[in-house]
Amino acid sequence: MSDSTINAPASLAAMPSKRTIDVVNAGLAKRYRAEKRFRIYGVTAIILSLCFLTLLFVDIISKGYTAFWQTKVRIDVHLDPEVLQGENLQTADYPGLVKKSIRNLFPDVQGRKDRRLLNGIVSSGAAFQIRDLVTANPDRIGSTVQLWVPADDDVDMLMKGHMPRDVPEDERRLNDKQLAWIDQLQREGRLQKTFNRILFTVGDSREPELAGIMGAVMGSVYTLLITLVLSFPIGVATAVYLEEFAPKNPWTDLVEVNINNLAAVPSIVFGLLGLAVFLNFFGLPRSAPLVGGLVLTLMTLPTIIIASRAALKAVPPSVREAALGIGASKTQMVTHHVLPLALPGMLTGTIIGMAQALGETAPLLMIGMVAFIVDIPGGFTDPSTVLPVQIYLWADSPERAFVEKTSAAIMVLLAFLMTMNALAVFLRKRFERRW
Amino acid sequence: MEASQTAVNGAASATASQLLVDRSHRETIGQQFVENPRMTCRNVDVYYGDKRAINNVTLDIGSNEVIAMIGPSGCGKSTFLRCLNRMNDYIDICRVEGEIRLDGQNIYSGEVDVVPLRAMIGMVFQKPNPFPKSIYDNIAYGPKIHGLVATKSETDEVVETSLKKAGLWEEVKDRLDQPGTGLSGGQQQRLCIARTIAVNPEVILMDEPCSALDPIATSVIEDLIDELREQYTIAIVTHSMQQASRVSQRTAYFHLGDLIEVGTTDQIFTRPGHQLTEDYITGRFG
Ligand SMILES: Nc1ncnc2c1ncn2[C@@H]1O[C@H](COP(=O)(O)OP(=O)(O)O)[C@@H](O)[C@H]1O
Numbered sequence A: 001m002s003d004s005t006i007n008a009p010a011s012l013a014a015m016p017s018k019r020t021i022d023v024v025n026a027g028l029a030k031r032y033r034a035e036k037r038f039r040i041y042g043v044t045a046i047i048l049s050l051c052f053l054t055l056l057f058v059d060i061i062s063k064g065y066t067a068f069w070q071t072k073v074r075i076d077v078h079l080d081p082e083v084l085q086g087e088n089l090q091t092a093d094y095p096g097l098v099k100k101s102i103r104n105l106f107p108d109v110q111g112r113k114d115r116r117l118l119n120g121i122v123s124s125g126a127a128f129q130i131r132d133l134v135t136a137n138p139d140r141i142g143s144t145v146q147l148w149v150p151a152d153d154d155v156d157m158l159m160k161g162h163m164p165r166d167v168p169e170d171e172r173r174l175n176d177k178q179l180a181w182i183d184q185l186q187r188e189g190r191l192q193k194t195f196n197r198i199l200f201t202v203g204d205s206r207e208p209e210l211a212g213i214m215g216a217v218m219g220s221v222y223t224l225l226i227t228l229v230l231s232f233p234i235g236v237a238t239a240v241y242l243e244e245f246a247p248k249n250p251w252t253d254l255v256e257v258n259i260n261n262l263a264a265v266p267s268i269v270f271g272l273l274g275l276a277v278f279l280n281f282f283g284l285p286r287s288a289p290l291v292g293g294l295v296l297t298l299m300t301l302p303t304i305i306i307a308s309r310a311a312l313k314a315v316p317p318s319v320r321e322a323a324l325g326i327g328a329s330k331t332q333m334v335t336h337h338v339l340p341l342a343l344p345g346m347l348t349g350t351i352i353g354m355a356q357a358l359g360e361t362a363p364l365l366m367i368g369m370v371a372f373i374v375d376i377p378g379g380f381t382d383p384s385t386v387l388p389v390q391i392y393l394w395a396d397s398p399e400r401a402f403v404e405k406t407s408a409a410i411m412v413l414l415a416f417l418m419t420m421n422a423l424a425v426f427l428r429k430r431f432e433r434r435w
Numbered sequence B: 001m002e003a004s005q006t007a008v009n010g011a012a013s014a015t016a017s018q019l020l021v022d023r024s025h026r027e028t029i030g031q032q033f034v035e036n037p038r039m040t041c042r043n044v045d046v047y048y049g050d051k052r053a054i055n056n057v058t059l060d061i062g063s064n065e066v067i068a069m070i071g072p073s074g075c076g077k078s079t080f081l082r083c084l085n086r087m088n089d090y091i092d093i094c095r096v097e098g099e100i101r102l103d104g105q106n107i108y109s110g111e112v113d114v115v116p117l118r119a120m121i122g123m124v125f126q127k128p129n130p131f132p133k134s135i136y137d138n139i140a141y142g143p144k145i146h147g148l149v150a151t152k153s154e155t156d157e158v159v160e161t162s163l164k165k166a167g168l169w170e171e172v173k174d175r176l177d178q179p180g181t182g183l184s185g186g187q188q189q190r191l192c193i194a195r196t197i198a199v200n201p202e203v204i205l206m207d208e209p210c211s212a213l214d215p216i217a218t219s220v221i222e223d224l225i226d227e228l229r230e231q232y233t234i235a236i237v238t239h240s241m242q243q244a245s246r247v248s249q250r251t252a253y254f255h256l257g258d259l260i261e262v263g264t265t266d267q268i269f270t271r272p273g274h275q276l277t278e279d280y281i282t283g284r285f286g
C-alpha cells in the first residue's frame, strides 16, 4: 500500500509516458485489500469481546436469577396468650410457637429426631416474623394467624431444582422423610415461591434464606458518597491548578510524574495506607464507610485528575484567547469559559473513577470492611461492608444457597455500574455544547 | 540619527523610487513617529526562549489611524501585535524587552494591570472565535465582567449599539439568543469585532482578521474598519497588500523580526524606500 504511493513519483520521473492515474489504479486493489483486512480485524475483536461478555452475563444470570424468588411455607400460628404474656413480648418463646404450628400440620410425626428434622423445614426467621407481628399488633394475641414464612434454604434449593432428588439418600441434604413432608406441604398448597423481598431489605445473615444485600448496598452508597464528595472537587481543583495556573518548573513536573505513578499503584497499597493513617494514626472507626470513602478517594484521585487535565487540554486555545483578549482575568477565563467546556470530560473521568471505586475490594479488606455485619448501616461511621466484599463473602460460604445469592449480588453490582455509566453518558450529553 | 534617516527617506521619496536603501541595511527607515501618538513603542525586542522574534522595533501608533503591518509570514507581525496588549504574557517562553506606552503609561510597568489594559486595547483574532454562547451573551460578556453595565436594559443597549457599529445588527437582531458559532464566518468575525467594541476600547488590534473569510465578507469587514477609524485607533496585521492599501493610512513593513520601513500607505506602495519593501510589494517574495 505505502510503497506504491512512494514509488509513484519515482516511476513517474523514470517513465514520463506512464500517467499518475495508471500507477494509482495499479495499487488500488492492494490498498482496498489492506483496508478490508484492517476492518475484519476490528470486527473480529468486537465480536470476540461481545462473545465473552455474553458468556459472562449468561453465566451470572442463569445462576442468579432464581435468587429473586424465595420459597415460603404457610403455617397457622396460634398466638397463645400463655406464651405471650405481659411485658416480655420481646423475649417470648416464638420459636416454640413456630414448632407447635408445624407439629399441628404433621400430627403423626413422633420422636425427637424426626421432630427436629420437621422443624428444620421452616427457617428460623419465622420466629422473628411472628415477633414483629405481635409487637406491632398486640391485640391479635389469642387469635390464630395464617403466615407465609420463609422455608429453610435446603427446601428452597429443592423447590428451585438445585438439589437433585434421584441420588442416594445419604448424599442429599434432605432425607426421604423430609422429601415426603415437603411433597405433602406442596399438595396442600402450603408452599409458594414469591418475590424475595428479604434479599433487598435486610443485611447479611448466616442463614442464606435470611440474607440480604441491603447492608452492603447502603455501605457502598455511603462509601461512594464520601468518595464522590471528596475526590471530585479535589481532583478538579488539582487539575485546574496544574493545567492552568501552575508555573512550569521541576516542582510541578515532579507532582505530575507522581500523580501518574499513583494511578498505577495497586489498590491494596492504598488500603494499607488507610489502615496505617486513618485507623492507627487518626483513630477513625474500623469498618466504617467514612474510612472506606477516604481510602477510595486516594485511589480515585489520580484517575480524576488525569481525565480532568485531558479535558482541560482539549479546550481550544481560541476560546482562551477570546476571553483574555476581552479583558477577562485568568480566573474568569477558567471559570466562565474553560471549565464549562471541560466539564463533560471531567464528569466522564469522575464516573469512571467512581465505577472503579464501586468495584474495589482489596483496599477495603485492609480497613476491616470485610466483617460479618447484620445491621444495615445508618451513617458514615457505622460498621458496614460494600457490595463487592459481600460478593466475596458469599462466594466463600459453603451453603449451596449462597451460590445464587452471589450471582444475584453480582447482578445488583452490575446494575449499579450500568446506571452510573448511563448517568455518565446522560451528563455528558447534557453538558456538552455543540456550538 | 533617526531624524537624518527620515530626511534621507524624504529625499528619496521626492526623487521617485530610484534611491532605494539596499537589502543589508536593517535600521528602520521612514516615518516611525507621529505627532500625537496613542501608543509608542521604543526599542522593543521579543524573545521566544533564546530565539529573537522581534528586533529593536521603534514605532508610534497615532490616534484615529489605521496602521497596517505587512511582511512575509513568520516575520513577527503577530508577535509584535500581541505585545501591544500583553497577550504574550501567557506564553511561558516569551520575553518582551523595551518600552511600550499607551497614552504615556508604560504597559509593561509593574503597576499596570492586564485586565483593564485589555479592556482598553481590544483584540480581534485571525480565526473568528466567538464564545460557545448565544450572540447576546457574546457581546454582553465583556461589559458584564468589567462592570460597565448594571441593568438588563443597559446591557441590551450595549449589545444593540455594538452590533450596529459592527454592521451586524440587522442580520442578527431576531436571533440574539442563538449560538454565535452558528453564524457564517464573516458574521462571526463581525461578532468578534462587536464583542471587542462592546467594552469600549481605545485601541483595537486585529491579527489577519479576514484571512479565513471569502472576498465579500472581507470587503464588508474592510468597510467596517474604515468606519471604526473615526472612533478607535486600529492596528491591523494583514498578509494582503490590497487590504493594507485599502484600509490603512500608514503601513509598517516587517522582515525577519526587523521593522524595515514605515510610511504612509500611499508612499509605501508607490515609492518604497527600502529594497526589501520594494521586493515584497512587487511580489518578488511573499
Ligand atoms: N509561541 C511561540 N513559541 C515559539 N516561537 C514562536 C511562537 N510564536 C511565534 N514564534 C516564532 O516567532 C516568529 C514570528 O512569528 P509570528 O509573529 O507568528 O509571525 P507572523 O505573524 O508574521 O507570521 C516565527 O519564527 C515563529 O516561529
Ligand SMILES: [Mg+2]
Pocket (backbone or CB within 6 Å): B077, B078, B079, B207
Ligand atoms: Mg501571524
